[in-house]
Amino acid sequence: MQVSGQFQVRAGPGAVYAFFSDVRKLLDCLDDPHTVDSVQGDQFSGTITTGVAFIRGTFRFNGQYTQKTPGQRIVTQIRGSGLGNAVDAMLSATLTAAGTGTTVAWNADVSLTGSAASLAEHLIRSTIEKKASALFEKARQQLEAAPSSA
Amino acid sequence: MSIHGGIGQSLPRKEDARFIRGKGNYVDDIQLAGMLYLDFVRSPYAHAKITAIHSEEALKIPGVLAVITGKDLDAAKLAWMPTLMSDTQMVLPVDTVKFQGQEVAGVVAENRYAAADGAAAVQVDYDPLPVVTDPIKALQPDSPLVRPEKEKKSNHIWHWETGDRPGTDALLAKSDVVVHQDLYIPRINVSSIETCGCVATFDTMGRLTMYMTTQAPHAIRTVFALVSGLPEQSIRVISPDIGGGFGGKVPVYPGYVVAIVAALKTGHPVKWVETRMNNLMSSSFARDYHISADIGATKDGKLTALKVKTIADHGYADAAANPSKFPAGLFHIITGSYPFQKAFVEVDGVYTNKPPGGIAYRCSFRVTEAVFTIERLVDEIARKVGMDPADFRMKNFIPPEAFPYKSALGWTYDSGNYGGALKLAQQMIDYAGLRKEQAEKRKKGELMGIGISSFTEIVGAGPSAQFDILGLKMFDSAEIRIHPTGKVMARFGTKNQGQGHETTYAQILATELGIPAENISVEEGDTDTAPYGLGTYASRSTPTSGAAAAVAARRIRAKAQKIAAHLLEVSPDDLEWKDYKFQVKGVPEKSKTMADVAFAAYTNPAPGVEPGLEAIDYYDPPNMTYPFGSYICVVDIDKGTGQVHVRRFVAVDDCGTIINPMIVDGQIHGGLNMGLAPALYEQITYDEEGNIRGNSFLDYLVPTAVESPHWETGKTTTPSPHHPFGAKGVGESATVGAPAAIVNAIVDALSPYGVTHIDIPVYPWKVWQILHDHGVT
Numbered sequence: 041m042q043v044s045g046q047f048q049v050r051a052g053p054g055a056v057y058a059f060f061s062d063v064r065k066l067l068d069c070l071d072d073p074h075t076v077d078s079v080q081g082d083q084f085s086g087t088i089t090t091g092v093a094f095i096r097g098t099f100r101f102n103g104q105y106t107q108k109t110p111g112q113r114i115v116t117q118i119r120g121s122g123l124g125n126a127v128d129a130m131l132s133a134t135l136t137a138a139g140t141g142t143t144v145a146w147n148a149d150v151s152l153t154g155s156a157a158s159l160a161e162h163l164i165r166s167t168i169e170k171k172a173s174a175l176f177e178k179a180r181q182q183l184e185a186a187p188s189s190a
Numbered sequence: 191m192s193i194h195g196g197i198g199q200s201l202p203r204k205e206d207a208r209f210i211r212g213k214g215n216y217v218d219d220i221q222l223a224g225m226l227y228l229d230f231v232r233s234p235y236a237h238a239k240i241t242a243i244h245s246e247e248a249l250k251i252p253g254v255l256a257v258i259t260g261k262d263l264d265a266a267k268l269a270w271m272p273t274l275m276s277d278t279q280m281v282l283p284v285d286t287v288k289f290q291g292q293e294v295a296g297v298v299a300e301n302r303y304a305a306a307d308g309a310a311a312v313q314v315d316y317d318p319l320p321v322v323t324d325p326i327k328a329l330q331p332d333s334p335l336v337r338p339e340k341e342k343k344s345n346h347i348w349h350w351e352t353g354d355r356p357g358t359d360a361l362l363a364k365s366d367v368v369v370h371q372d373l374y375i376p377r378i379n380v381s382s383i384e385t386c387g388c389v390a391t392f393d394t395m396g397r398l399t400m401y402m403t404t405q406a407p408h409a410i411r412t413v414f415a416l417v418s419g420l421p422e423q424s425i426r427v428i429s430p431d432i433g434g435g436f437g438g439k440v441p442v443y444p445g446y447v448v449a450i451v452a453a454l455k456t457g458h459p460v461k462w463v464e465t466r467m468n469n470l471m472s473s474s475f476a477r478d479y480h481i482s483a484d485i486g487a488t489k490d491g492k493l494t495a496l497k498v499k500t501i502a503d504h505g506y507a508d509a510a511a512n513p514s515k516f517p518a519g520l521f522h523i524i525t526g527s528y529p530f531q532k533a534f535v536e537v538d539g540v541y542t543n544k545p546p547g548g549i550a551y552r553c554s555f556r557v558t559e560a561v562f563t564i565e566r567l568v569d570e571i572a573r574k575v576g577m578d579p580a581d582f583r584m585k586n587f588i589p590p591e592a593f594p595y596k597s598a599l600g601w602t603y604d605s606g607n608y609g610g611a612l613k614l615a616q617q618m619i620d621y622a623g624l625r626k627e628q629a630e631k632r633k634k635g636e637l638m639g640i641g642i643s644s645f646t647e648i649v650g651a652g653p654s655a656q657f658d659i660l661g662l663k664m665f666d667s668a669e670i671r672i673h674p675t676g677k678v679m680a681r682f683g684t685k686n687q688g689q690g691h692e693t694t695y696a697q698i699l700a701t702e703l704g705i706p707a708e709n710i711s712v713e714e715g716d717t718d719t720a721p722y723g724l725g726t727y728a729s730r731s732t733p734t735s736g737a738a739a740a741v742a743a744r745r746i747r748a749k750a751q752k753i754a755a756h757l758l759e760v761s762p763d764d765l766e767w768k769d770y771k772f773q774v775k776g777v778p779e780k781s782k783t784m785a786d787v788a789f790a791a792y793t794n795p796a797p798g799v800e801p802g803l804e805a806i807d808y809y810d811p812p813n814m815t816y817p818f819g820s821y822i823c824v825v826d827i828d829k830g831t832g833q834v835h836v837r838r839f840v841a842v843d844d845c846g847t848i849i850n851p852m853i854v855d856g857q858i859h860g861g862l863n864m865g866l867a868p869a870l871y872e873q874i875t876y877d878e879e880g881n882i883r884g885n886s887f888l889d890y891l892v893p894t895a896v897e898s899p900h901w902e903t904g905k906t907t908t909p910s911p912h913h914p915f916g917a918k919g920v921g922e923s924a925t926v927g928a929p930a931a932i933v934n935a936i937v938d939a940l941s942p943y944g945v946t947h948i949d950i951p952v953y954p955w956k957v958w959q960i961l962h963d964h965g966v967t
Binding site: 121153 | 232235467881882886
């Protein structure tokens with residue numbers, strides 16, 4: 041399942057790239073409770089407590105940055121599982137300078153399998169869209185609130 | 191003169207006294223000292239490599255004692271087990287999962303909550319593999335392989351065919367009218383009220399007792415002995431009260447095997463009981479047949495030939511509960527109630543990333559699929575010929591005088607009067623009046639449909655020459671002991687799951703022995719005490735164990751006659767069995783009851799006659815029995831929503847001699863509901879990633895009392911000529927016959943718009959779409 045979006049941020053591509061390259065900053069944009077247990081180079085792991093409809097639980101995840109082109113594009117692959125579910129996600133952000141800011145075109149290719157996918161099938165797309173949009177909106181806010189956004 | 195509780199009486203069910211008081215004893219009611227609980231880690235993926243299983247966190251949870259993986263079982267050569275169809279399936283996977291919801295590791299704990307927490311805490315690392323859930327795609331050369339370890343590098347399992355292909359092709363080519371129809375009969379789940387479960391316990395001498403939800407305890411004991419290497423006498427299988435089986439409790443599930451291993455490993459009894467979601471995700475499915483059929487007729491409406499091709503989706507293992515020689519079950523009863531000159535049937539079994547199975551779901555090995563196909567096709571060709579579907583059937587039925595009748599595919603039908611059943615159904619529902627009403631409603635644009643299904647079943651496996659399960663011949667048994675006080679204990683190789691055996695077997699013995707049914711106790715399900723049998727499924731209990739009861743009782747009566755003659759000081763030849771006692775011929779006042787004889791059998795036996803009064807019979811039927819019926823359904827369709835309302839449903843059944851009319855009606859009512867279910871509500875589907883859609887009752891729509899129409903039942907009686915008292919099976923007839931009647935009614939209502947078929951379940955949106963496309967809504 042793919043969801044995508046685009047937003048403008050009043051920060052330069054370098055700052056945006058640096059923000060997205062820092063997994064702790066990126067994941068802090070999640071509304072759901074989470075931990076980042078390990079960051080080693082481009083690989084990281086942690087937990088997130090989330091759910092679809094009434095099916096909620098803690099997922100363990102492992103991730104890595106699979107493509108990093110400074111100031112232009114960043115791709116992250118994440119695989120997680122928990123409570124009889126598994127999620128595989130490829131998150132990408134393509135950055136384009138737009139005046140003094142940046143246009144961020146993001147895409148999330150998410151595969152969810154397990155009881156959540158079975159039970160809450162009709163709610164998955166809207167849930168993923170909602171969570172992804174919220175994450176990038178919070179990222180935008182934090183980037184614009186940062187003292188140096190060049 | 192009648193005997194209390196004899197054959198033909200609507201005796202209240204003896205077992206209901208405990209059920210309605212909540213005194214039933216089901217597997218989950220069993221509590222043993224020190225008992226532990228088993229739960230499973232299940233795969234979220236439909237196909238994936240297991241790269242690691244981390245159980246450390248689970249073992250830290252208070253109460254969690256052990257985590258059992260496929261590698262643990264593999265060390266004991268228990269990671270795989272045989273299926274009923276000579277394939278293999280996993281107990282627990284060593285390195286690859288094949289369907290979503292598959293058991294990956296067992297967690298044993300002091301209580302079921304800790305076991306569930308432990309299962310949630312086990313971390314499994316997977317590498318996802320490509321998934322195939324569509325059997326048509328699975329047959330394509332570039333499809334992912336579901337069973338790459340097999341020598342045959344293909345998802346194709348087997349090809350089976352029967353009949354005369356060239357003869358059928360030639361006759362179809364010559365037929366004036368030919369109808370082709372593709373049908374899909376979706377995957378469904380039996381959804382018994384009680385899910386599967388067990389308690390495994392070893393005694394201090396290493397003897398295993400297995401309390402489990404099984405329809406076939408003796409066969410299961412033998413399978414356990416063969417797989418585990420335990421001596422068979424050291425295994426006791428007890429099948430206590432069962433809350434519905436419907437075929438779903440015939441297979442051996444991984445939970446049973448892992449519970450035994452867990453009991454062995456921990457030294458404690460271990461209980462495993464599925465949740466509803468577990469059951470819907472991973473227990474054996476039914477149906478999942480993709481059918482393509484051609485039927486031919488002359489222009490004046492005489493059927494000629496039938497040709498059927500089927501793709502059978504078996505999931506990742508061919509674990510169908512079929513007799514060994516019939517890979518597609520008894521699908522070739524598909525010629526139904528009609529004397530085709532030629533017929534040809536072929537079926538191809540296919541692996542996909544779905545749970546294994548292919549159980550019958552309240553039908554005798556794929557008869558539902560066969561009946562649905564033939565009764566849909568007959569309706570369509572009647573329409574194409576321009577005949578009323580009832581008249582068309584009447585014109586084509588195998589006539590009563592043709593029995594025993596050998597079908598175009600080789601079955602010998604024992605008895606039948608198909609026209610009689612349909613005629614009664616037409617009378618009960620006022621068929622002519624309904625057709626007039628329909629014509630008037632059509633003028634007003636209202637959607638009303640009338641559907642018929644005139645089915646023939648094949649039940650009672652079986653003649654042992656043809657029928658076996660894993661080589662075990664499909665006979666069945668009865669053992670009768672008459673105690674000195676004239677009371678009876680009877681034990682059987684079958685296993686009641688709600689059918690009413692405690693009552694109906696007692697009624698057979700009451701009639702045969704002249705002992706009131708209230709004085710007869712019936713036991714089943716304990717392999718230490720019951721005679722060996724193949725169990726209850728496929729409507730086989732009355733045709734086999736019921737027959738064995740009669741034969742054993744008659745054997746007792748022959749011995750009893752000698753004792754009665756001794757008591758009456760006459761020759762045995764001077765006695766006759768009349769009015770349920772031994773009477774001196776011509777002197778009816780000189781008589782002895784069976785109770786008199788029973789007391790004498792232990793206190794004053796006749797010279798040369800051994801003491802005691804008991805007998806056992808292992809009955810190998812000479813043929814199957816062929817119950818039949820005609821169902822007529824009336825539906826009204828809401829043009830705005832596409833909602834189908836079943837206004838009336840008349841079911842006329844003929845199961846030969848009826849033992850208990852009330853129980854037969856109960857069987858019919860339950861079966862009709864289970865026929866309504868797939869017609870309008872139930873199906874399990876999968877998305878392209880193998881996610882099951884329908885793993886809870888939120889999505890898997892089991893009809894409730896609200897959805898169930900008022901069922902009207904009728905009976906004709908055409909006894910089986912080879913059964914000791916003329917009975918046939920009946921438990922599954924209604925499930926088999928109902929779906930076609932309902933769908934035929936819906937198609938009849940929509941036929942003015944050119945509709946010739948709608949795949950089941952006929953959801954309102956499907957009907958609405960048709961109406962919308964025709965500008966009706």
